[in-house]
Amino acid sequence: DAKTTQPTSMDCAEGRAANLPCNHSTISGNEYVYWYRQIHSQGPQYIIHGLKNNETNEMASLIITEDRKSSTLILPHATLRDTAVYYCIVRVATGSNYQLIWGAGTKLIIKP
Amino acid sequence: DTGVSQNPRHKITKRGQNVTFRCDPISEHNRLYWYRQTLGQGPEFLTYFQNEAQLEKSRLLSDRFSAERPKGSFSTLEIQRTEQGDSAMYLCASSLVGTGRLAKNIQYFGAGTRLSVL
Numbered sequence: 001d002a003k004t005t006q007p008t009s010m011d012c013a014e015g016r017a018a019n020l021p022c023n024h025s026t027i028s029g030n031e032y033v034y035w036y037r038q039i040h041s042q043g044p045q046y047i048i049h050g051l052k053n054n055e056t057n058e059m060a061s062l063i064i065t066e067d068r069k070s071s072t073l074i075l076p077h078a079t080l081r082d083t084a085v086y087y088c089i090v091r092v093a094t095g096s097n098y099q100l101i102w103g104a105g106t107k108l109i110i111k112p
Numbered sequence: 113d114t115g116v117s118q119n120p121r122h123k124i125t126k127r128g129q130n131v132t133f134r135c136d137p138i139s140e141h142n143r144l145y146w147y148r149q150t151l152g153q154g155p156e157f158l159t160y161f162q163n164e165a166q167l168e169k170s171r172l173l174s175d176r177f178s179a180e181r182p183k184g185s186f187s188t189l190e191i192q193r194t195e196q197g198d199s200a201m202y203l204c205a206s207s208l209v210g211t212g213r214l215a216k217n218i219q220y221f222g223a224g225t226r227l228s229v230l
Contacts, residue, residue, distance in 0.1 A: 036221075043116070043203055043221035044155065087154055097168055098217060102154025 003090040009107040018075040022088030025069040032091040037084040078110045116222035124228045132190045133225045137206030147203040194229045
């Protein structure tokens with residue numbers, strides 16, 4: 001079962017910041033939050049991940065609340081090519097493996 | 113780095129036939145994962161390999177599903193006696209796991225093989 005809850009869909013105007021929320025209220029202390037996105041008919045693309053500190057890379061920023069029960073992915077200047085399904089995922093340790101537990105994601109539509 | 117490659121991209125088969133999909137991971141990656149994705153859902157984990165060893169296969173959907181990675185490089189996923197419910201996208205991912213400087217434990221995905229069972 002997914003450990004995250006996301007809005008089903010969101011719109012954002014081109015050039016504006018897109019803020020995608022995610023709830024993960026049952027996350028454990030050693031479980032990371034990962035974000036991937038999937039453009040239609042392609043495989044998922046890694047965006048960013050974090051444990052408890054905010055993270056930034058060339059694609060996005062990840063803001064994690066202090067209690068770690070929720071996070072927000074920020075795309076600072078959305079373009080039409082950012083239209084995709086965005087998945088917020090909790091990485092769970094299972095024995096020697098780390099499993100990504102996926103939900104249904106948020107469909108983000110960037111409008112001109 | 114040519115990324116994760118999956119072949120074929122599309123496969124149409126008749127119910128009851130066997131199908132095999134191939135995945136070529138990123139060359140230095142030691143872990144390889146198989147997922148299934150149905151319409152409107154996120155990927156569902158099936159199995160994974162550490163080099164040539166299959167360390168988790170309890171999530172394979174039935175005994176009709178099997179996977180191999182004989183030399184620790186490419187992998188194949190076989191579905192025997194396909195059923196219409198097997199129609200889905202089958203995704204492969206690879207990662208580099210370990211304690212070395214380059215190990216990031218980030219899974220990189222291929223474009224998938226879309227299976228249609230008629």
